[in-house]
Amino acid sequence: MTEIDKQIQDLKERLQYIQDIFGNRENANVSLLGSKLNDFVQALPSLGPSQIKRQLGSLSDLFTFLENKLEKELTPMDRVRIVRHPQRICLKDILENVYDNYTEIGGQGEYSIDPSMIIARAYITRNVGKKIYKQPVMVIGQEKGHGQEFRNGGSVKPWGNAKALEYMKVAVTENIPIHTYIFTPGSYPVEDYPGAAQQIARNIYAMAGINVPVVAVISEGGSGGAEAIGLADTRIMLSHGYYSVISPEGAAAIEGRAKSGGRISPELVESCARQLRITAQDNLKMGYIDRILQEPALGARPEHFDFFKKLRQEVILATDEIILSVRGIKLFRAIALRKLNNPNIYVRWGLSQKSGERLLWRRYQKYRSLSQWAYRDSTPAWQKYKRAVSETSWSVYSFLRYEFFGRHQRAITHLAEDVQGEVHALFGRAMHKASRLLRKLPGVKNEKEEVCQLTTLSTWEEGMSWDEHCRYISPQANQDRTLPCPNTVKFNCLDLWAPDLFGDFAGVCSHCGHHFPMEYEWYLFNVFDPRSISEFSPRLESLNPLDFEGLEHKLDQAKKQTGHKSGCMTFEADIKGIRVVVAMLLARFRGGSVGAAEGEKFSRAVEQARRKHMPFLAYVHGTAGIRIQEGTNGLIQMPRCTLSVRRYLEAGGLYLVLYDTNSYAGPVASFLGCSPYQFAIRSANIGFAGPGVIRETTGLDIPPDYHNAFMALSRGHIQGIWDRREIRNNLHHALRTMGGEFLYYR
Amino acid sequence: MIDIMALLNEIKKAPYREITVSAPHTGRIEFAVKDTGIKVDGATGTWSERPGTLLARLIREGNAKPLHAPEKGEVVHFFDIEDGQFVQAGTPLLNIRHFLTKQEVIDIILKKALHLFKAPEKGRYYFVSEIDIKIKSQGLRSVNIRDGDEALILSRMKRETIIHYEGPDGIIYTTYFNSNESVEMGGPLFGVCPEDQVNNIKTVIDKIQSGWEEQE
Numbered sequence: 024m025t026e027i028d029k030q031i032q033d034l035k036e037r038l039q040y041i042q043d044i045f046g047n048r049e050n051a052n053v054s055l056l057g058s059k060l061n062d063f064v065q066a067l068p069s070l071g072p073s074q075i076k077r078q079l080g081s082l083s084d085l086f087t088f089l090e091n092k093l094e095k096e097l098t099p100m101d102r103v104r105i106v107r108h109p110q111r112i113c114l115k116d117i118l119e120n121v122y123d124n125y126t127e128i129g130g131q132g133e134y135s136i137d138p139s140m141i142i143a144r145a146y147i148t149r150n151v152g153k154k155i156y157k158q159p160v161m162v163i164g165q166e167k168g169h170g171q172e173f174r175n176g177g178s179v180k181p182w183g184n185a186k187a188l189e190y191m192k193v194a195v196t197e198n199i200p201i202h203t204y205i206f207t208p209g210s211y212p213v214e215d216y217p218g219a220a221q222q223i224a225r226n227i228y229a230m231a232g233i234n235v236p237v238v239a240v241i242s243e244g245g246s247g248g249a250e251a252i253g254l255a256d257t258r259i260m261l262s263h264g265y266y267s268v269i270s271p272e273g274a275a276a277i278e279g280r281a282k283s284g285g286r287i288s289p290e291l292v293e294s295c296a297r298q299l300r301i302t303a304q305d306n307l308k309m310g311y312i313d314r315i316l317q318e319p320a321l322g323a324r325p326e327h328f329d330f331f332k333k334l335r336q337e338v339i340l341a342t343d344e345i346i347l348s349v350r351g352i353k354l355f356r357a358i359a360l361r362k363l364n365n366p367n368i369y370v371r372w373g374l375s376q377k378s379g380e381r382l383l384w385r386r387y388q389k390y391r392s393l394s395q396w397a398y399r400d401s402t403p404a405w406q407k408y409k410r411a412v413s414e415t416s417w418s419v420y421s422f423l424r425y426e427f428f429g430r431h432q433r434a435i436t437h438l439a440e441d442v443q444g445e446v447h448a449l450f451g452r453a454m455h456k457a458s459r460l461l462r463k464l465p466g467v468k469n470e471k472e473e474v475c476q477l478t479t480l481s482t483w484e485e486g487m488s489w490d491e492h493c494r495y496i497s498p499q500a501n502q503d504r505t506l507p508c509p510n511t512v513k514f515n516c517l518d519l520w521a522p523d524l525f526g527d528f529a530g531v532c533s534h535c536g537h538h539f540p541m542e543y544e545w546y547l548f549n550v551f552d553p554r555s556i557s558e559f560s561p562r563l564e565s566l567n568p569l570d571f572e573g574l575e576h577k578l579d580q581a582k583k584q585t586g587h588k589s590g591c592m593t594f595e596a597d598i599k600g601i602r603v604v605v606a607m608l609l610a611r612f613r614g615g616s617v618g619a620a621e622g623e624k625f626s627r628a629v630e631q632a633r634r635k636h637m638p639f640l641a642y643v644h645g646t647a648g649i650r651i652q653e654g655t656n657g658l659i660q661m662p663r664c665t666l667s668v669r670r671y672l673e674a675g676g677l678y679l680v681l682y683d684t685n686s687y688a689g690p691v692a693s694f695l696g697c698s699p700y701q702f703a704i705r706s707a708n709i710g711f712a713g714p715g716v717i718r719e720t721t722g723l724d725i726p727p728d729y730h731n732a733f734m735a736l737s738r739g740h741i742q743g744i745w746d747r748r749e750i751r752n753n754l755h756h757a758l759r760t761m762g763g764e765f766l767y768y769r
Numbered sequence: 770m771i772d773i774m775a776l777l778n779e780i781k782k783a784p785y786r787e788i789t790v791s792a793p794h795t796g797r798i799e800f801a802v803k804d805t806g807i808k809v810d811g812a813t814g815t816w817s818e819r820p821g822t823l824l825a826r827l828i829r830e831g832n833a834k835p836l837h838a839p840e841k842g843e844v845v846h847f848f849d850i851e852d853g854q855f856v857q858a859g860t861p862l863l864n865i866r867h868f869l870t871k872q873e874v875i876d877i878i879l880k881k882a883l884h885l886f887k888a889p890e891k892g893r894y895y896f897v898s899e900i901d902i903k904i905k906s907q908g909l910r911s912v913n914i915r916d917g918d919e920a921l922i923l924s925r926m927k928r929e930t931i932i933h934y935e936g937p938d939g940i941i942y943t944t945y946f947n948s949n950e951s952v953e954m955g956g957p958l959f960g961v962c963p964e965d966q967v968n969n970i971k972t973v974i975d976k977i978q979s980g981w982e983e984q985e
Binding site for chain 2: 502503504505506507518520724726727
């Protein structure tokens, strides 16, 4: 092939790329490029060498010029096509060009537990003054592999995420920073152990406590898959990437079904991509990424070596900044870094124990302060003030009670116990002998045990008395009809009369134990002690932060229907005298989906439990996942709430999760799934994606009971299944057994 | 001894099975399918999770219970019941004519022609080594078996028991178990047919495989 052929081939490829990106859209510039190239190729035989060279040069200039022009016309959906293009840079390119050397660990090409997740131990060499420093780093990311089939498009299986987690822990042991590269359209939604949702939850939970700097670079940030390695101190986003709660096609499928039920039109997908605000600019404006790294026109491809250089500088700078922000001696270097943007400053990438703790605290604060604008708190000012005062006084009280007195008191108690034990050991035998001697004396009579039992009065055992509950009548019980049990064919269950079933049987088939869905109010009346519930932050309100078409109306409807301002109800209540903080996701409010308001309420509830040293119960009446219409405002609740949960658990809290009806996606894959104690009510379905989504994305046929609580139990995702009629007792029992003596570990 | 050709001819005369759908319990009936000649589907999906065509609703105490078609076929007859009438449990409602598939015809014939040896208890089954070697070297249908012969080894919870064959003498025509899967009690293990019938059965089955036309 001659040099000219090569150049023509190159131009053809550039044209093909542009055509791929712009999809089916008619564009005058693209057709102009096509016709110019075509004319040139046809006229080629008649041209002399100097003419060819000149024309090729001008054609190449035209390409560059129009590429820059087209760059400004990119729609969000075009950006989606860019990141999914086989020519898009991938992690292997980055490892080759950004790091000075690397060793891939945990798999080679196809031969890996999950080829879509790559982990490498790499280093960056830095020349500072006359010295050369090699700075090691753990690189973790999804690999799309320029369209290699076995990479699965960067859709990571649960065991791939588990592998990532394993090496994050290695990085902590070695005290080296982690660079994560997010190139995933979403996680592969299978439930096989360790389970898509549960593993992502475990990853997020672990990342919330990783005390080494984490820098994330986002190219294609699709939902849970992105969060599995995305909880970072600095998030850099590539300018042509997207970061979204769901793929635009997925969002369109959900929106489209609600409207017509037919095939999804490309216009709808386009409009969803626009409304979800998935681009780098949008995410920067909303605050979910820290900065944008500008790519060449129409997106970075492997031949853009300048881009890799910029990326290298950017990740080094980000890591340096994180380190310096938590380290003691930093003043001049921090200024030099920020103001002069000078990469030739050496910062050692290891952290001391104390700096690590500061890093974690900074990470917590960073995520805690996100998405504050995406909900409304219409609590009156005086109540907010009252809340602040009460929170402060509780913090002071907790500190005094548990940290200050608690520690001394415990020391004294332990000492007293030891002394008592010693005394008993010393005098026990002597006392025993003395009492035997005493009994032998003529005046003292020995009362036999049986006589004692027969002549003394018996008393009720403690805890046996039955509280008289205020009764709650389910509206379902007010209909004069019978209902068939779905298990009739299997167990010959009789039809059940609605007033019996929903009034007296707690919605449970009296023959086979099938659970019919019950309203959340039933639980309020039947699980907690009567009149013990006190709700807090009820005026935190769900909004439509992205002005998503139609959401406003749907939210208004949900608010009117349920009387709640958001899909999460938070309250304190007693269970047989034990005070607990409860966050409850309501299935009736937009399917129990979690947005900014719900996330905030959940976090506040966790904080309240932490402040007051109370056990925390997440009762999931149902959740359909993250509210997609809120876009990344919803998605960010996954790491946000998990950070709060982690802080609570590390302070010694007891966190129980109880699933009812259907619980899917984001919340299960983060702040619910990270609980060590998850239980389900018999009727529950738990999973990452519903059967329809699994069928669409994986092509697997899913058995009807795939998400059933019993299947979840046998996969090890939950720790037990409870009967609805026994929840109160079981919860009390769980609190007593898992909560220990003080219902709080430390 | 049965005449297999006669059996096949008999099936050919009426290549269908008529299924009577009757009321599972008392109630007021509301038909969803109202005319004869309508094609209906049975339950579909890998786990039969999608129910068949809705035939009628049976309403009792305000509870409308759907009645679905149990098999694919055609509605051929309605019994004399009016829409909205109150029916007793077990009242026949309509007939569905289900045309037999190739497999169903073969199953009917084999069931009549073979003696099925059933699993005496739940467990995994293997042939005793003598039979196993013969099957492996000369193929199935080369093994002659007599009443009282040692035929199988039952393995359950590491306990291995030898099972003796009981039934008429003949040749092992087909097996229904896998050595790595557990068989429920009463499940068929293998089918035996008299030696002189083997060729007969083979021809008939080949004939069905090549020539049976499945009707919609």
